[in-house]
Amino acid sequence: MNVQGGRGGASMVEAGANADTEDRGPGRNVITLDGPAASGKSSAARLVAGRLGIPFVSSGLLYRVAAYLVEEMHGDPNDEGVVVRILTERRVRLVPSVAGDRILVDGRDVTAALHTDAVDAVVSAVARHRRVREWVRNRLREIPGSFVIDGRDMGTAVFPDARHKFYLTASAEVRARRRVGERSADLASVADAIRRRDRLDAAQSVPAEDAVHVETGELTLEQVVDRVMEALSEVGAV
Numbered sequence: 496m497n498v499q500g501g502r503g504g505a506s507m508v509e510a511g512a513n514a515d516t517e518d519r520g521p522g523r524n525v526i527t528l529d530g531p532a533a534s535g536k537s538s539a540a541r542l543v544a545g546r547l548g549i550p551f552v553s554s555g556l557l558y559r560v561a562a563y564l565v566e567e568m569h570g571d572p573n574d575e576g577v578v579v580r581i582l583t584e585r586r587v588r589l590v591p592s593v594a595g596d597r598i599l600v601d602g603r604d605v606t607a608a609l610h611t612d613a614v615d616a617v618v619s620a621v622a623r624h625r626r627v628r629e630w631v632r633n634r635l636r637e638i639p640g641s642f643v644i645d646g647r648d649m650g651t652a653v654f655p656d657a658r659h660k661f662y663l664t665a666s667a668e669v670r671a672r673r674r675v676g677e678r679s680a681d682l683a684s685v686a687d688a689i690r691r692r693d694r695l696d697a698a699q700s701v702p703a704e705d706a707v708h709v710e711t712g713e714l715t716l717e718q719v720v721d722r723v724m725e726a727l728s729e730v731g732a733v
Contacts, residue, residue, distance in 0.1 A: 524641040527649035530663035532692045533670035535711045535719055536645040542720045544643035550591040552638060554646035557631040559609040560587055560598045562618040572617040575624040582630055591642060619695040647696055650703035659732055661723055662702035665712040
């Protein structure tokens with residue numbers, strides 16, 4: 496597996512050891528895993544972070560909490576002004592962890608409520624708003640130290656200077672089977688929903704030019720993680 500445009504640098508394990516004290520300057524290492532919905536990027540990112548001993552940051556949780564708050568406040572997800580007002584009225588904090596991120600709203604942990612059909616139905620509409628994306632990006636850029644992060648445009652819009660970028664993908668059918676395994680739903684309807692989501696997210700899901708592409712359809716989760724680790728090893732990152 497070849498690294499496209501990969502850059503060398505300090506060991507990720509060494510960088511992870513100082514993750515709590517490292518600032519947001521050029522010395523930190525950020526690994527981005529982008530890809531469409533249900534491509535396996537979140538699960539892979541969590542395990543890669545665990546192997547490296549650095550935090551895992553799930554960027555999608557910030558979009559999901561925005562959608563959750565809009566639903567909770569009965570707001571219109573298509574009205575950018577309404578969504579932004581709701582976000583600015585609440586104190587939202589992402590707490591990164593190798594074991595899995597938590598989202599706090601005004602000190603209340605709402606993480607368990609973010610993966611529902613109701614949130615799925617409006618998250619793309621909320622994420623399309625420019626000021627919502629800016630809100631998410633600002634929250635992410637505030638995170639200090641080295642970490643692994645997943646999303647759709649982490650390697651392009653949020654962390655274009657990240658040292659190591661990956662793009663995970665699979666067919667809509669493969670991703671639908673994974674999603675059905677997580678929830679009780681009809682395969683055909685889930686596949687259709689994923690295709691619609693892909694169309695809505697198309698502008699955000701363009702891979703970075705220097706990203707390593709990983710087709711996950713025929714791979715187990717462990718094999719995906721092995722591919723990422725192999726690519727990092729090729730450029731001396733581990």
